[in-house]
Each structure stands twice: as C-alpha cells, then as structure tokens.
Amino acid sequence: MSLGTLLWILTSIMCGVFLYISFKVKDTAQSSFSSYAIGGKNFPLYLILFTQLSTIMGVGNFIGHAGKGYEIGLPWMAFILGEQGSKIIFALFFAGLAGRFKYITFPEMIDDLVVKDKVTRALGGILASMIMIAWVGGQGKAFGNIFNIITGANPIPIILIFSAIFIIYTTLGGIHSVVWTDLVQGILVIIFGGAFYIYAFSPVHWNLAEIGVRLAEVGKGELWTFGGSNKIELVTKFITGCIGILATQAYWQRCFSAKDSKTAKNGMLFSGIVAIIMVMLTALVGMVILTLNQGLKPDDAIPWFMLNYVPVWISAMIFVLILAAGMSSADSSLNSASILIVNDLIKPFKKNVTDNQLVKYAKWLTALIGIFGALAGIYGSSILGLFSKAYAISGGGLVPVLLVGLLWKDRPDEEFEMGKNNSKITPWGSRVGIVVGALLTQITALGPNRVITALVVSTISIIIVSIFTRNSKA
Incomplete structure (x- = not known):
C-alpha cells in the first residue's frame, strides 16, 4: 500500500471518530450558550490538560516550527521561548485568576473587571479572533503541503x-x-510524538552536538549559533510569541471552562511544560533535515522527510501525529473565534437576544470563520508567517490593556470580583491604546523593534489618555 493511500485511509478513520464524538455530545453542547462556549464550567483536570496540550501542539508546531528551524536555525528558539514559555507564564499568573470566573471570553473579562465599555469589548473580540482565524488557516495550509508533496x-x-x-x-x-x-488527539500526540522524535534524531545519532557538525559540513554552520543574530530581532521574536499567547482566546476559554482555579492553573502549567520541550525538539528536527537536503522550501521539510527518508509505517505514524495536532488546533480556534464574535460583538449590542439565538449565531459563525480560515491558508505565505502577524496585531493591541488594567487598580487592596470594575483605565484610554498598539505593530518603518515600540507606546497612551479622560463620558 502506498503512503498516499494510507494517508487517505487514516484521515477518513480519524474524521469518522471525531464526527461520532460530536454527534454524541451535540445535545448537551447546544442546551445553552454557556454550555456551548465553556461547557457550563464543569471540566475536570484531565480534560483541561489534554485540551490545552492538543490546542498548543497544532500542526504549526510540527510543520511550521520544523520549517523555521530548517530556515533560521537556533535563533528561532527565541520565538519558541516566547510563544511556548508564555504558556507557563500564563499558567503562573493568569490561569488561576481566569479559573475563578465564569466569563466566556477574555474581552468580556476586561470589560467587566477593567473598563465598562462595549466598544473596547468589540475591538478586543475582533483582534483576538484574528489569532484564531490564522490558526485555522495554518492547519489547512500544512495539510495542503503534506498531501501535495x-x-x-x-x-x-x-x-x-x-x-x-x-x-x-x-x-x-x-x-x-x-x-x-x-x-483522543492529546493522547495520540504524546504517544506518536515521542516515537517521532526518537526516529527523527537517528540521522545524528541522538547527539545534539552532531547537528552543529553536520550543518557546518553542508555550509550552514551559522545556523548553529546566535553569534550573527541581531539582538533586537531576537528580543522581538520572543516578545511577539509571548504577547500573542496572552491574547489567545483558546487558552482563556479553557481556563474559564475549568471547574475551579486550581484545575485551570495546573492544566495550563503541565501542558505548557510538555509543549515547550516538544516544540524545541521539532525545530531541531528541522535542522536535522537541513543536513539531509538543503534545497527544500521550509514548510516542506517534514513532508519531504516523511516521503523520502522514513519507512511507510513511520511516515503514517508521523501523519497521525500531525493530523491529530492540526485538527485539535483547528477545532479549538474555530470554536474560540465564533464565541468571541458572538459574545463580544453581537451580545453587547443586541438587546433581548435569547440563549438559543446565541447558539445559532455561534454555529453560523463557525462556518463563516472556517471559510475565512481556509482563504488565509490558501493565500498566506507561510504557516508561521500567518501566526506571527496575527500575534503581533492582537497582542500589540490587547496585552497592554490587559496588563495595565490588572496592575493599575482603582482600589489596590481589593481582589477582582465579577461585576465590579477595579481599574483606573477609562473607556477612551483603552480604545486609544488598543488601536495604537495594533497599528504600530504593522508599520515596517519602525524597524525590527516595532512590536516593542507598539507595546510601550500603547501602554503610555492608555495611562495618559485615562488620566485626562477620568471624568469624561465615553
């Protein structure tokens, strides 16, 4: 049996299993908007742990990061440390907080705790959904690359x-x-991921130092050093990955759906630790592939490896790993994006909307966002390029409001409570900060440090505008 035929059979089986699961839970899910969005806030640790891990370990973390390791080498580790390490930061400082509350989206949390402003909430929903749409596009693009090759x-x-x-x-x-x-997908990722790494490092005899030697032999020795890297670019890669994760609804949504604060924190922490190890190994695999073939497009590195270097059964195993990871991130992203738009763009502005209507809106928007995600996958230049751009825009606009809002309290001695605003940020302060931060991340004239510039300017704008609009009505 050819590898291509085997891929189609495995795809059909897995899709059938996932559709069966969806039919089994659909009545419970559609019983209310809260159930559809956060499961009624009842999920235990094992579900939170595996859904966080599966969402983190999307196909971009296998295809995309291997491609960047192939193209950029060790300097790409700065982005990985930011993107994946931020999940540990999230777990330590934000997951427990989110787990205390029964919000549906984090723009809703900002609206309730930080600034009572529907416009801020809507802007937050728009920006946060960009990351989710990019993730959907990235999964589809990766599958397209694999089947094409x-x-x-x-x-x-x-x-x-x-x-x-x-x-x-x-x-x-x-x-x-x-x-x-x-x-299901998380279990597959753990089992097949471990087997994949064992096989993938066999060309260098499981010796990291040998990767550097092999790269030097093929004229790519500079990829095994940070020496020639621009330090500002490294810092920017780290910060871009970090702020993007802090603005990712999928992770907030899992924490809101956890049964309690401890479950939310532990689920995110343990999954983050596993993810940072696996993603760094994936980037190293990309460098191993470079020692074997120097003429590939970066995103084609893993598919080429599957087709030309490994036995069919190992390739099938790798594909199951990638399929499980990609489908998990895609479904999480679709659900999160649709919930963001319903909860933060429709619900605040549509009075007397019923619970059943909210569920219907979410279902229709899932389809619409899936179409936009497909277009992003078709026209996006690269998988990680899609993610990085979305991270910068969303994180640059939302993270300053989130951090300043939580730190700049109106009543410093009080804990945050649902229904009680406790921040000095004003509506106009948050609006200006979001727009300024998002726009500045896309102005290339600011150079490689434009994300850092955007974060600083947005933070200053929030504080200054809030001070001068303290007594103004939004």
Whole structure:
C-alpha cells in the first residue's frame, strides 16, 4: 500500500471518530450558550490538560516550527521561548485568576473587571479572533503541503476539504466536541510524538552536538549559533510569541471552562511544560533535515522527510501525529473565534437576544470563520508567517490593556470580583491604546523593534489618555 493511500485511509478513520464524538455530545453542547462556549464550567483536570496540550501542539508546531528551524536555525528558539514559555507564564499568573470566573471570553473579562465599555469589548473580540482565524488557516495550509508533496494533490482542494471537516464537527458540539476530541488527539500526540522524535534524531545519532557538525559540513554552520543574530530581532521574536499567547482566546476559554482555579492553573502549567520541550525538539528536527537536503522550501521539510527518508509505517505514524495536532488546533480556534464574535460583538449590542439565538449565531459563525480560515491558508505565505502577524496585531493591541488594567487598580487592596470594575483605565484610554498598539505593530518603518515600540507606546497612551479622560463620558 502506498503512503498516499494510507494517508487517505487514516484521515477518513480519524474524521469518522471525531464526527461520532460530536454527534454524541451535540445535545448537551447546544442546551445553552454557556454550555456551548465553556461547557457550563464543569471540566475536570484531565480534560483541561489534554485540551490545552492538543490546542498548543497544532500542526504549526510540527510543520511550521520544523520549517523555521530548517530556515533560521537556533535563533528561532527565541520565538519558541516566547510563544511556548508564555504558556507557563500564563499558567503562573493568569490561569488561576481566569479559573475563578465564569466569563466566556477574555474581552468580556476586561470589560467587566477593567473598563465598562462595549466598544473596547468589540475591538478586543475582533483582534483576538484574528489569532484564531490564522490558526485555522495554518492547519489547512500544512495539510495542503503534506498531501501535495506525498500524493501530488492540488493543495487548495485539500485545504478546503479539511476546513469543511473542521467546520462540521466543531459546529455540532461546540466546546464539548473540542475537549473530548482533544482528549483522543492529546493522547495520540504524546504517544506518536515521542516515537517521532526518537526516529527523527537517528540521522545524528541522538547527539545534539552532531547537528552543529553536520550543518557546518553542508555550509550552514551559522545556523548553529546566535553569534550573527541581531539582538533586537531576537528580543522581538520572543516578545511577539509571548504577547500573542496572552491574547489567545483558546487558552482563556479553557481556563474559564475549568471547574475551579486550581484545575485551570495546573492544566495550563503541565501542558505548557510538555509543549515547550516538544516544540524545541521539532525545530531541531528541522535542522536535522537541513543536513539531509538543503534545497527544500521550509514548510516542506517534514513532508519531504516523511516521503523520502522514513519507512511507510513511520511516515503514517508521523501523519497521525500531525493530523491529530492540526485538527485539535483547528477545532479549538474555530470554536474560540465564533464565541468571541458572538459574545463580544453581537451580545453587547443586541438587546433581548435569547440563549438559543446565541447558539445559532455561534454555529453560523463557525462556518463563516472556517471559510475565512481556509482563504488565509490558501493565500498566506507561510504557516508561521500567518501566526506571527496575527500575534503581533492582537497582542500589540490587547496585552497592554490587559496588563495595565490588572496592575493599575482603582482600589489596590481589593481582589477582582465579577461585576465590579477595579481599574483606573477609562473607556477612551483603552480604545486609544488598543488601536495604537495594533497599528504600530504593522508599520515596517519602525524597524525590527516595532512590536516593542507598539507595546510601550500603547501602554503610555492608555495611562495618559485615562488620566485626562477620568471624568469624561465615553
């Protein structure tokens, strides 16, 4: 049996299993908007742990980061430390806080605790959804690359097919579909991920020092050093990855859906520790592949490795790993993006909307966002390029409001409580800060440190505008 045929069989089996799970949970999921969005805040640690891990370990973390390791080498570790290390920061400083509350989105949390302003909430929903749409596009793009290289299929129909699959089973069961399929996917990621790394490092005899020697032999020795790297660019990569994660609804949503604060914190912490190890290993695998073939496009490194270097059964194992990771991130992202738009753009502005209507809106938006995600996958230049751009825009706009809002308290001695605003940020301060931060991250004239500049200017804008609009009505 050819590898291409085997890939289609495995895809059909896994998709069938996930659709079955979604049909089983759809009635519970659609019983209320809270159940559809956060599972009624009842999920135990094992579900939170595996859904966080599965969401983190998307196909970008296997295809995309391997490609960046292939292209950039060790300097890419700065982005990984920011992107993946921020999950540990999130767990230590934010997950426990989120787990105390029953919010549905983190823009809703900002609106309730920091600044009572529907416009800020809507802007937050728009920016946060960008990351989720980029994630959906990245998963589809990666599957398109794999099938194109291995089977010769046109990647565009492949992206559309997978996007349709993501849409169907996420629409049916909301967050319930996501967490239960993630349980299966997370177990597969752990089992097949471990086996994959053991095999992938065999060309260098499981010796990291040998990677540097092999890279030097093929004229790529500079990729095994940080010496020639621009320090500002390294810092910017770290900060871009970090702020993007802090603005990612999927992680906040899991914490809001955890049964308590401790469950939210531990689920995020343990999954973050596993993820940072696995993603750094994946980037190193990209460097190993570079020692074998120097003529590949970065995102084609893993598919080429599957097709040309490993036995069929190992390739099938790698594909199951990537399929599980990609489908998990895609369903999480679709659900999170649709919930963001319903909860933060529709609900605050549509009076007397019913619970059933909110669920219907979420289902329709899941389909619509899936289509936008597919287009992003078709036209995006690279998988990690999609993620990095979305991280910068969303994080640059939202993270300053989040951090300043939580630290600049109106009543410093009081704990945050649902329904009670406790921040000195004003509506105009938050609005200006969000717009300024998001826009500055995209002005290339600011150079490689534009993300840092955006964060600083946004923070200053929030504070100054808030001081001068303290007594103004928004």
